[in-house]
Amino acid sequence: MSPLLHFCTWLYSTPFGTAIRESDYAFPIIETIHTLGITLLVGTISVIDLRLLGLTLRHVSVSKLYRQIIPWTWGGFVVMFISGVLLFISEAKDNYGNPAFRIKLILLFLVGLNPLIFHTTTFREVHTWDLAKITPVRARLAAVFSLCLWGGIIVAGRIIAYSHN
């Protein structure tokens, strides 16, 4: 047994993980909160992405919109992350070999990489294109990546429940 699977099996069988997995209400409640967290996160990040693509709020400066929206995005992220970890603990052993779960983790890694690159490059000079009619190609690219990756994460997350291994 690989150390990672060993760890997942241990997590799964902890009293905490077992309690969530076997619960009448805790599991569906956490699952619902997880979905609400994603809604807030992806809903708000989409507004920024659509702005970067020049598809909405073109008269609002990118940096101003960003400052107003991003705290909500982070709020959604925290809710999604904590509830996601709880769900994972309760299902770790099954999630380990689940192809959809593995794809979701890869997509999550990529979706984290995306803003990291964007913020250390193009976004640094945002003041030069804050209200530009056409945003830089790299900004639009980052927006497309973000929309696709988050979409993929939601789909992969949903498929976890259906893909038996």
Add this chain to the structure above:
Amino acid sequence: MKKNTLAFFALVGAFALTLTIPAFAHHSFAAEFDINKPVTLKGVVTKFEWSNPHIYVFVDVKDNKGKVTNWGIESASPGQLSRRGWKHDSLKIGDNIVADGFAAKDGSKLVGARNVTFSDGRKIFAGATGDGGPGDNGTN
């Protein structure tokens, strides 16, 4: 701008297409199980997983020739089953049960349960509420 809008809709279109990839259906009974393949399993419990989002019971079933096959039975969630009187210790390894259901479409040894009869004769609806399968009235 026009180009952007076009690109955006192309993107949305492409994404929507990925959604049509055959689903593994969770909530719709008919998508995972074949409604034309009713199965009655009479066997001995080998494993009982009282887990979200679905509980599973595994049983050894002996056919006419004496060959034993292990079948999985997928039922509803712990919450739904609790309300119908199931408990996490309602089944024990070695218990004799009878399960009515429908075979998985993918040909695996898995049955979508409709009714389960315990060794004491109690018969309980075992389908997930609202999955649209036979016997589901939406309020079970």
